[in-house]
Amino acid sequence: MIYHSALKKFKEWKKEECYEFQSPDISAYVFNAFDGIHEQIKTVDFIYTEPPFLAGYKIFNDRANPTESRKWSELITKIGTTLMELDKPCYIMGGGQLKSSLKGWKNQPVLSSIHEGAGFIFYNKTIPDFKPKTTLSLIKTLYEQYDVGGDITCGYGLLGYMAKKQGKKAILTDYNPYCIGYIKQESSKW
Numbered sequence: 001m002i003y004h005s006a007l008k009k010f011k012e013w014k015k016e017e018c019y020e021f022q023s024p025d026i027s028a029y030v031f032n033a034f035d036g037i038h039e040q041i042k043t044v045d046f047i048y049t050e051p052p053f054l055a056g057y058k059i060f061n062d063r064a065n066p067t068e069s070r071k072w073s074e075l076i077t078k079i080g081t082t083l084m085e086l087d088k089p090c091y092i093m094g095g096g097q098l099k100s101s102l103k104g105w106k107n108q109p110v111l112s113s114i115h116e117g118a119g120f121i122f123y124n125k126t127i128p129d130f131k132p133k134t135t136l137s138l139i140k141t142l143y144e145q146y147d148v149g150g151d152i153t154c155g156y157g158l159l160g161y162m163a164k165k166q167g168k169k170a171i172l173t174d175y176n177p178y179c180i181g182y183i184k185q186e187s188s189k190w
C-alpha cells in the first residue's frame, strides 16, 4: 500500500469507471464529489475520507480533471453539505482550513489535531473517548464497531485495504478513473 500523494507514475494503471467484487466486498466507482454522493455510499455505516488539502488540489485536478475551474473552498463546502445531509458518523482527515469551511454543519465539527494543525474532524462522532493518533488506528477502531465504511475521495483505497484486513466492507468513490483502476489491479494483493 503506497500513500497517494507519493504516486507520481499514476498513469501506469488503467482507467476504470467501476469495480465491484463480492469477496471481500470492496466496490469502487468514479464519482465527482461536486455531484453529491453515489447511491451506493448512502448505504454505508460510516464515512472516513481524506479530501485534498488546498496545497494538493491543483495536482489532483491536473491528474483527473484538468479543466476543473471550481475552487477548493467550493469543493469543501459541497462535501460538507453532502455529508450533513447524509447524516452518518463522519471522520474526515483535514486541517484548520477544512474545519472552518465546514462551519455550516449543524453539529459543530471537532478537530482532533495529530500533526502540525492537521487531524481528524469528527461529525456525529460515535466513539466518545477515542483520540486516534494515526489514520490506521482510527480506521481499525471504526471497523471494530461497524461493517461498512464509505470514502468519497478514496484515492488508492486505504479504507478498502483496512476493510479487507478486518474482513469488513468498503464502498469507495473518487473522480479519478486511474484510482479505480489502481484499486482493481492492486486490491487482490491487499
Ligand SMILES: C[S@@+](CC[C@H](N)C(=O)[O-])C[C@H]1O[C@@H](n2cnc3c(N)ncnc32)[C@H](O)[C@@H]1O
Pocket: 003, 004, 031, 032, 033, 034, 049, 050, 051, 052, 053, 060, 061, 064, 075, 152, 153, 154, 155, 156, 157, 158, 159, 173, 174, 175, 176, 179
Ligand atoms: C488525499 S487524497 C485521498 C487519499 C486516500 N485516502 C488514499 O487512500 O489514497 C485526495 C483524493 O481526493 C480526490 N478528489 C479530489 N477532488 C475530487 C472530487 N471533486 N471528487 C472526488 N474526488 C476528488 C483525488 O483524486 C484524491 O484521490
